[in-house]
Amino acid sequence: HGESLGEHGELTHSLFVYDATQRVPAILAGPDVPVRIEPRQRALVDVTPTILDLFDVPPADDLPGESLLERPGPEAAYVETKSPELMRGWSPLHGLRTEEWKYIRAPRSELYDLRADPGESVNRILEQPDLAARFERDLSGRLAQSRSAGEDPSLDDETAARLRALGYVATIEPGTKADLRQDPKDGAEMVAALFRGEEAFQRRNFVVARRYLERAIELDPGSKEAHSFLAGTMVELSRWSAALEHAERALELPPHWNEAPLHTTAAEALLALGRPADAIPHLRRAMELAPRDEKAARLLARAEDRAR
Known part of the structure; x- marks a missing residue:
C-alpha cells in the first residue's frame, strides 16, 4: 500500500481507500518476465497467479486474479479497509475501482470520475445514480460470494492478537x-x-x-x-x-x-x-x-x- 500525506485528511494509511494509498506501482523482474510497461490497473489478487505462472504451476479453478504476464481484463478491482471497524468500531469501507471510476460504499457513499478527477475530490454519486447502483450490485455480489452467511465481522481475540503483533492497537x-x-x-x-x-x-x-x-x-x-x-x-x-x-x-x-x-x-x-x-x-x-x-x-x- 501507499502512504497518504494529508490527502482527504489522512496522514498515513488504512483509514480510507483513496488512490493515495491504493494506487501503487508493481515492479516485476525475472528471466521470463517480458520487458514492458503495463499502464492498466492490476490488483494484489493477481500476485499469486503470477507466481504460479512463472513456475508453470496451474492455478486452482477458484483462485481469484490473473497472471500479470497476461493482458488484464476489464474487471473492476476490489478495495477495502476494515481498519475503521476493527480499530475504532466505525463502518468499514468497501469499493470497486475501474480505470475510469471508483465507487466506495460508506455511510455516505462516494463515486469518483478518475479521468477528470484523479485526486478524488468531487463526489459524483448524486449525478450518476444509475452508475453507482450498478457498482453497488457488483460489489454486493462479490461480497456475498466471499462471505459465508454466518460470518461474524466483529473483532475476536485472535484477530486482536494479530493486530497487536503487527503494531496496531485495536481500541474496541x-x-x-x-x-x-x-x-x-x-x-x-x-x-x-x-x-x-x-x-x-x-x-x-x-x-x-x-x-x-x-x-x-x-x-x-x-x-x-x-x-x-x-x-x-x-x-x-x-x-x-x-x-x-x-x-x-x-x-x-x-x-x-x-x-x-x-x-x-x-x-x-x-x-x-x-x-x-x-x-x-x-x-x-x-x-x-x-x-x-x-x-x-x-x-x-x-x-x-x-x-x-
Missing part, C-alpha cells in the same frame, strides 16, 4: 459490533490529531503532544488511546493530577487489555501526589498483568515503604 473489545453509521470521513480530524500527538510524544516534544492529544479527546472523548498517551504526556510534564485523571479515564474505557502501563502511570502520579496507599493497588495490578515490569516493581516497593 473483542465481540464488539461496529457502528455502521459512523463514517470514517467524520473521524479523520480526530485520527490525524491522535497521530500527531503520538508522533510528538515519541519525539519527546510533550508540549506539542499535549495540544494534539487534548484536541483528539475533544473530538472523541471516548478514545482510550488518546487518554493513555495524554496521561503519559502529563507525567513527563509533571502535571500529576492531570496524569492521574487521564490514566483513570483510560482504565475505564474499553478495551481492557495491555493495561499494566496505565496502572503504573496512575500509581506514579499518586506517589507524586503523596498518596502511596492509593498507588499500591494499581501497582499490584500492574505486576499481575506484567510480572517482569521492573518499573512497577520498583514503584511498588517505594509505595509500600512510604505507606508504612
